[in-house]
Structures are given as C-alpha cells and as structure tokens.
Amino acid sequence: MEEKLREHIQKRVPLTDDEFAFVLAHFTPKKYKKHQFLIQEGELVSYSYYVVSGLLKLVYSDESGKQHIVSFAMEDWWETDFQAYFTQTKATMSVDCLEDTVVFCLSLENYHKLCAGLQKFERFFLQLTISGSMAAQRRILSLLTTQAKERYEQLLSQYPALIQRVPKTLLASYLGVSRETLSRFTD
Amino acid sequence: MEEKLREHIQKRVPLTDDEFAFVLAHFTPKKYKKHQFLIQEGELVSYSYYVVSGLLKLVYSDESGKQHIVSFAMEDWWETDFQAYFTQTKATMSVDCLEDTVVFCLSLENYHKLCAGLQKFERFFLQLTISGSMAAQRRILSLLTTQAKERYEQLLSQYPALIQRVPKTLLASYLGVSRETLSRFTD
C-alpha cells in the first residue's frame, strides 16, 4: 500500500527511494470500518486523508438537516474538509466511510514539514490542487448548464465504477436532485 | 500598479525587493478596453492574468449558444481558462472585459521559470489555488443547497461592490437563474 501512494505521487513528480522514504515518514496509515467517521462536523480537522482502498463521502448537513454530498473519495484520491484543515477551524462538514477503508493520514504540521523539507512534495501538492480546482469548476459548470438527468448520465459515463458502489440515494444527493426524481431517470 | 501585485503576493508570502524584482520580470503589463477579449473559445491560452484594475468575466457558451458566467475577476484576482492554460489545449471558455481593464500577463513558460527560480512564488501560487479551490467548493455547496433567491442574497452581502458594476443579466447567469426570475427577487 506504500507503493500505491508512491505511484500516486510519481504520476506527477518523480521521486528517488530516499525522497519517498522521507515522504512516507510523514504519513500514518489507518483503517476504518463502514459507517465510521473520519471527520465530524463541529470538531477540529487533524488530518487530510489519502485513500488507499475503500470509499469515503464528504457531507454537508444544512439547517433543515438535509444531507448534501460534496464529494466521494475512492482509491487514489484525497479527502478532508480542506477549509477547516488549512485554517485549523472547526469542520462544517463530515467525512465517513461507505465501505471499509484504508487511508494514509497527513497532519497539517507534517504537511508543512514535508513542503519545507522537499520541494517536490509541494510541487506535487500544487498540481493535485490545480486538478481538484479544475474538477470543481467543471462541476459548477455542469450544475449551471445541464439538467439533472444529463448530469446523471455524465456521472454514469465518467465514473461507472462509482455507480456500482454508491447507493442511488447518495448519487442523487451528489447531483443535487431528489432520490425520487433520480429514480425516474432510467425511463 | 507594480505595488498592487507585490501587496497581493505579500498577503501570502513575504518578499525582498530583489525577489519581487525577479517576480515582476516575468510579467507583462497590458491594457484592454471594455468588450475586448483576452481569451477566445477555441484558441490557445497563452496567459493567465492578474487583474490590476477593471473587471473581467469568464464565460462558457453551451451548445444552444446560451452563456454561463463561470466567474468574474475584479481587482486583485486572477483569471484564465485554467484547464486550457495548464494543459496547453484550446480554450473551452472565453474571457472578456466588462470595463476597461489593466492586467499583468503570465505565460506558462514564465510561470514555470518563476516556480523553478523562486520557491516562494510556488508557495504563493499553491496558497492562491487552495483559496480558489475552497471558494469553488463553497459555490458548489451553495448551488446544491440553496434556492436562487438565497444565492442572490448571499452574493449581495458577499460582494456588494460587484453588484454595482455588473448588469443583473450577468449576475443571473452567474447564479444559474434566468434574468426574469432574478428581476423578481427584489420583492
């Protein structure tokens, strides 16, 4: 599973064995069971998480208690309440497991140490953030320009693997549509 | 106007005079008139732009020709089709001026030179991108969780200055609502 993280970083920047050992020393592996919380709304966010295996969801609950999926994180993606993590404020969202999940945890302190100690890591993280930013922009555009049914079809074709693993109720919440409406889309 | 850029960067990382001179040498100042295009859909994107004064809009046109505002950029913000800029592919969106606008242009080549030559710049840019990413996430959440009228009111209170300078038709397009509906929100 260390190799997985290494490949993930090396997709963006090459690393020597020593450099990767340095990187790895800043991460802590951890296992979670389905339904366990990694981050709870209202608490401080100690880590950002690289997902080795399993599946997480990042959820915002509005005043009326309704849940909205901000994102899913499958293998090889990162998840946390970034706002709360980077500003060291209380989480406004929560993260929990849709499946048993293995992650590498990175504390903010270790993140800073990594960036300071290895410029390549900072470069990697910048590229990761740029990718995330472009993905967010595509999602905004898709919310602005397309109807719910089309968004669902886009999701089906973009992430067919995800659809198999996530209940439709949650896909609906990610797409910003009610589960009843989504259920009528197979027509 | 150089000072403006310097202050902008120094909000995130401190710079010596020499370092700022090095940074500045990688930017080209440029002036545009209202209605002029900085980026046109279908063309390559040579620069990302730091706005010194004026106002830009980033627009996506869907198949039916309808325009959707992805973002505005006022003084002290950055604008470009980031996807096209970083991947050196053709723009899927366009950028043009709502007012006469002064920008600093940064080519991708100079961006890379800057990052390579001054780690502080890369750090600055990472922090900028993280901020942008969090803002995008807030916008996604606001599209998922709130009604158009509430989104409008949020915008009014968050960016009162913007509302004065942007026609309501364009605000509507930014909010993902028709201009007619937005026009009825003053009730």
Next chain:
DNA sequence: TGATTAGTGTGATATACATCACTCGATACT
C-alpha cells in the same frame, strides 16, 4: 441628435423537479 442596442421589469404559461405517501424487496442485526 436621432437611431440602435443593452439592460430591465412584468404578465401568462409551461415544465423540471421537490415533496408526500405508500409499497416492496434486500440487508443487517440479535
């Protein structure tokens, strides 16, 4: 300065989608 265009408001109508209420099968729990 007179004509064109951009920006806005407003009524009437259409529609995408939410909500409520109920059913049913499949999991998971003790």
Next chain:
DNA sequence: AGTATCGAGTGATGTATATCACACTAATCA
C-alpha cells in the same frame, strides 16, 4: 429465523423557476 432498517420504485400533487412576449428606459454610436 424473525424483525428492523435501508435502498429503491412510483403515483399524486405542489412549487420554484424557465420560457415567451411585450414594454420601457438608459446607454451607445453613427
């Protein structure tokens, strides 16, 4: 093995918002 709970489908109804059509004013430009 029996019982909650979860995920899913579907009809009836309500509503936020889109669309179309038209009118009016303020910029812009020739």
